[in-house]
Amino acid sequence: MTEQAYKIQEEDLIRDDITEYLRRHETKDLLRLLTCGSVDDGKSTLIGRLLYDSHMIYEDQLAAVTKDSKVHGTTGDDFDPALLTDGLKAEREQGITIDVAYRYFSTDKRKFIIADCPGHEQYTRNMATGASTCNLAVILIDARHGVITQTKRHSFICSLLGIKHVVVAVNKMDLIDWSEEVYEKIREDYNAFVARLGFSDIHFIPMSALKGDNVVDHSQNMAWYDGPTFLHHLEGVNISTDRNLIDMRFPVQYVLRPHLNFRGFSGTIASGFMRVGDEVMSLPSRRASRLKAIIGPDGEIAEAFAPMAVTVTLEDEIDVSRGNMLVPVKNLPHVGNEFEAMVVWMHETPAKAGRSYLIKQTTNMVPGVLADIRYKVDVNTMRKQAGGEAPAVKTVQRGENSSDFNERSDSTFNELNAATELQLNEIARVHITLHRPIAFDPYEKNRSTGAFIIVDRMTNITVGAGMIVDRVVPKPKSSAPVSKNIVKTASLVSDEDRRKLLNQKGATLWLTGLSGSGKSTIARQLERELTDMGHACYILDGDNIRHGLNRDLGFSMEDRSENIRRIGEVARLFNEAGIIVITAFISPYREDRKQARAIVNGGIVDDGETVQDVKIEKDSSASTISESSERFNGLNEGGARLNDSTNPRETRFVEIFVDTPIEICERRDPKGLYKKARAGEISQFTGITDPYEPPQKPEITLLSADLPVNQAVGLVIEKLRQEGIVG
């Protein structure tokens, strides 16, 4: 439908049946998008065009703009759509856009909120701000210039902030004779680098924002383009699946106590959905209860979902206050006072490692320390940078090198010295320690519970924004941090020496599975078998670990993690000594097994399961995101810890999933634990009240229900032979 026809149809409806018109507009949905591009790519023009063509400009505003066009405009006496959008006096006088501006327009299908982000100085800060609330990013490219450094930078920041949908607006097609070839080339160039950024949908549209081609109406000049127009595409993008409707998270904002018989907890559902009767737990206290009632803006409802603002009441009088989070008992977020995050620094005063700040996450404002700056990311190249020596990221002017970042070499990069400062507009991976624990999820999984802002304690200014990457290994409470003075000295005995001596390679056979799945049985048989074959091996299990080394640990989520961490460290020591370790722990959390794997495999702290997929050039001086299947948290850690004398990439960790269905485990119930758990005598029992997260890519899966123990053991030994662990 043409723009004119569309307008007329709307007007007819307004005139003839206003009630129907209002009904349609009441039920439309909402899309938040941001526009990014370099200065002069045509952002303001495009937005002005949308506002104008979709009927959002009133005549008197237009009259004012037309008057202004003569004074400030760049289009001579013609109407300049950019003037509809460029707001502040200062920027109009300078002809630039200096801050994120929000614009509104709507059709009968959708309301649109546009975050108009300047492509100028402060780009990173402003873009991160604009992107934080958006579902979709419009990346403008001036067809005459093609894909330039800024294009990549903007795309990277959008991906960092978790945007899933991208529209690449190839603008100013009028200036290149509406050339299909040029457009195709830009498409190719863009696709070549963007694959690694993890967008779920990318759409290209050739247009002229100034003339209106393919903005609202199809272009007469580009008959070769048969895709949707810009507006049409925006109206149709499916964003309903972007939300996390799986993991219910309800950060408590406010407690209502109108009278003694009512205690309500108000808040905005961050993700997931809830139903009356659901069993919920308050974090970090871990007190459980059930949802008694849910009160929405229109009264009591049976269920509610993100992003509704509701008030809930609970069956039991448990202590809940602002800053606590209600979650399903069977689907818990992380709880802890340490995490790693990607941070965008937003203030002229640099961030300093070791300095204390206020961290606001969900409804918590907690003091914390920026404990460590792991490395910085160069937004132009998407490379990790050596901390200290890295040049500050500068504003890159148009036309500056647009070389492909794969080719760029970073000569300053040797080892990762921790950076100590973070400048305005820099992005870094950091480690944060809080004064008290909070509940959180990785940002990748949950944009609401994985996001935080950093506030300066003296000036109260918001100085940074962060996205939680993953849980870190909690440090033992009593121990001091690793001293900088501990230097590893090379042993006089090499791994090779030990290998020859023992005729085997140190390795960890990590058995995981439900209670009663057969882990211990297989472990014991395996130990017997390997010993008979003349190999040195040893089982670590609850009996020898929980009673000694880890007797100070309980079964809370944190303690379980710490338990696994220590086991990982012990296994690693055994392995370095040349011994084969067999572990037999339920180890239900994927995260924890990831950590154990990382520790055993020589200190790759957080890549966990993806380490397997990632091909690492061992000597590359810097690594790029392209090597990772994940996004920013996949920035791999090539050399993040000082390597041992051994090849750090030699995988010693063999994850063995003892995959027995819970019904069978429960029938076996060798220690009567399932019975107790069912009777409610054990409060936290994997498979009954607590989740078991099966491995996604175990080295070995043993379907032990149908597999006699000796055959299972045979399979494992076969695998060990293949891997060269035993001869």
Next chain:
Amino acid sequence: MSGYNLSHLKQLEAESIHIIREVAAEFEKPVMLYSVGKDSSVMLHLAHKAFAPSKIPFPLMHVDTQWKFQEMYKFRTLMAEKYGVELLVWINPEGKDISDPFKHGSDKHTQVMKTDGLKQALGHYGFDAAFGGARRDEEKSRAKERVYSFRNEFHQWDPKNQRPELWNLYNAKVNKGESIRVFPLSNWTELDIWLYLLREEIPIVPLYFAKERPVVECDGTLIMVDDDRMPLKEGETPMTKKVRFRTLGCYPLTGAVESEAETLEEIVQEMLLTTTSERQGRVIDHDAAASMEEKKKDGYF
């Protein structure tokens, strides 16, 4: 899964409620500035929803210029009763019973009674957060306004000194004397407000609906003769016209439009079919395009 989608209006509602609760939780002494207009009606209604079944935990404050329409004063009292909320009224003592827009001009009257009055009132009560019903779509210079707009101890707004605002994580930290103006309706448009008034059946001042009213024409604008303070020219008698008001302020400064719209639907219909923007009715905005920005720096809402 269409059952798990929220319409844009319900999303805006949720977002505003979130903001209102956040302010109530984090500030020591918030207040809701109440202008009696339709945006204020929506804001008040949202505050009510945010805390139901409890009462709204902060007072309303009307900075009164003494020149509002009589119907606005009536409505103000009615609403405070309906929502069971405390209503504070502040009149700048320096201009009380003196300031007269007819004598002193609109600029001076607004400066003294509204801008100065507001600053005095905030200082007097020691409010550290003040809700306002402004929307970003009202005026170009507002497009960059934050939801939490920081004001220094002189109540000034410095465009360069605004805090970045990400996700729905608002920074409520202020030092003594500093404050935040909070705009929970930032992302609403004119049409959204009308749709919501309709959906929720929220009462608004009857002046918004067309009715026969006594008016005189001043410089091409229809001004309603609301009381006998209105100076009439020699031999001038008010005409009776069917008019309504698009925005409400001091009656001598607020232009009426001729209209037949007697219901909300008809108002929206008229609004969409006419092509002059809302603010044209306000005498105050007839100045240069960027004047709003100047006024805001100075503390005007």
